[in-house]
Amino acid sequence: MAVMKNSGDRRAFLAAGMGAIVAVGVAPAAFATTIAPATNRTAWDAAIAEYIRADNAMNRFHDDVLNPAYDRLMAAERTKAALGTEAAKAAYKAEFDAYDPLEKRFDDLVMERFDAVNALGKVPAPDRAALKRKMDILVADERWECDDMGELFLAIHADFARLLGDA
Numbered sequence: 001m002a003v004m005k006n007s008g009d010r011r012a013f014l015a016a017g018m019g020a021i022v023a024v025g026v027a028p029a030a031f032a033t034t035i036a037p038a039t040n041r042t043a044w045d046a047a048i049a050e051y052i053r054a055d056n057a058m059n060r061f062h063d064d065v066l067n068p069a070y071d072r073l074m075a076a077e078r079t080k081a082a083l084g085t086e087a088a089k090a091a092y093k094a095e096f097d098a099y100d101p102l103e104k105r106f107d108d109l110v111m112e113r114f115d116a117v118n119a120l121g122k123v124p125a126p127d128r129a130a131l132k133r134k135m136d137i138l139v140a141d142e143r144w145e146c147d148d149m150g151e152l153f154l155a156i157h158a159d160f161a162r163l164l165g166d167a
Helices: 008-022 041-083 086-122 128-140 149-164
Strands: none
Touching (some): 086 128
16 A cells, blocks of 8 residues: 655644534435444444554564564665575575565554454544544545545544534
């Protein structure tokens, strides 16, 4: 999954413009069935626990497995370029062959985290602190870059209306 750079305009929009999103209006009926009604703390706790698990698993794998393997691959590539020997080429191929399945596993972990963020975004926040945490996670994850953001914004709109009322 490609990481997209954030835009200061989008951060400013989210920081200052959530009220504008809240004020947009009523959720279309097509989305109404996909947004859960207000829930108890248990559903939120389960969703945040899954997000934390997925986030930790992805980050640990990246730091402890993928990065060291990438460093070995790049070192083998430099050696291959410098020496050009058959042994250096074979060493590079071995590192590449070892790295490829690790990259695929990391992609799977990224998608697990992506799914956990989506699920968390759709679970109603039980209180203001949970709503803030949800927003912090969604903003840090740059969720506005995704195709399904409309559904998540509708869920957040419902949170704002329920927790903040006309504030």
